[in-house]
Amino acid sequence: MKGKQYSGGCLCGHIRFTAHGVAANPHSCSCDNCQRHSGAPSLCWVEFPKDVVEWTGTGGMPALYRSSDYSSRSFCPRCGSTLGAVDDAPMVALVTGSFDDSDLSELRPVSHSYVDACPAWWEITKAV
Numbered sequence: 030m031k032g033k034q035y036s037g038g039c040l041c042g043h044i045r046f047t048a049h050g051v052a053a054n055p056h057s058c059s060c061d062n063c064q065r066h067s068g069a070p071s072l073c074w075v076e077f078p079k080d081v082v083e084w085t086g087t088g089g090m091p092a093l094y095r096s097s098d099y100s101s102r103s104f105c106p107r108c109g110s111t112l113g114a115v116d117d118a119p120m121v122a123l124v125t126g127s128f129d130d131s132d133l134s135e136l137r138p139v140s141h142s143y144v145d146a147c148p149a150w151w152e153i154t155k156a157v
Contacts, residue, residue: 032049032050032051032081033049033050033051033052034047034048034049035047035048035049035052035128035129035130035133036048036085036128036129037123037127037128037129037131038086038112038127038129039086039088039091039104039105039107039108039110039112039127040105040108040109040110041105041107041108041110042086043086043087043088043105043106043107043108044084044086044088044089044090044091044105044107044110044112045084045085045086045088046082046083046084046085046086046112046123046127047082047083047085048077048081048082048083048121048123049077049081050077050078050081051135052075052076052077052133052135052136053075053076053077054074054075054076055073055074055075055125055135055136055137055138055139056073056074056075056138056139056140056141056142057071057072057073057074057138057140057141057142058071058072058074058141058142058143059071059072059141059142059143059144059145059146059147059151060142060143060146061146062096062097062102063143064146066096066102066104066111067111067124070147070148070151071141071147071151072111072124073124073125073126073136073138074113074114074122074123074124074125074138075122075123075125075135075136076120076121076122076123077120077121077123078119078120078121079115079119079120079121080119082121082123088105088106088107090103091103091104091105091106091112092104092105092106093115096114099116099117099118100114100115100116100117101114101115101116102114103115110127111124111126111127112124112127113127125138
């Protein structure tokens with residue numbers, strides 16, 4: 030496959046992925062599904078076409094939970110790590126915290142969905 034290669038996986042290493050090409054639509058989301066899926070007030074995502082994402086770990090493809098009419102949330106069946114979402118459309122959305130190198134500039138969110146669903150305390154105004 031051509032293009033840049035991104036790799037990552039779950040906490041225990043059972044589920045691994047490699048994605049090729051351009052990371053699309055880097056964004057954060059604070060909808061109820063994202064909050065419950067991650068256990069955090071917001072979740073950061075990046076999308077790839079399904080045909081450029083390979084599930085390379087010994088666990089194969091992650092476990093799926095049907096979370097909406099158009100998408101299933103993905104997670105490791107062994108350690109429970111959140112990995113992303115596999116949409117009915119030809120897209121896979123991967124959470125940026127699961128990437129081996131999550132500090133890449135192309136993974137930085139450029140928009141935030143459902144920002145009004147964040148808890149009032151979410152905005153951090155002082156660095157620690």
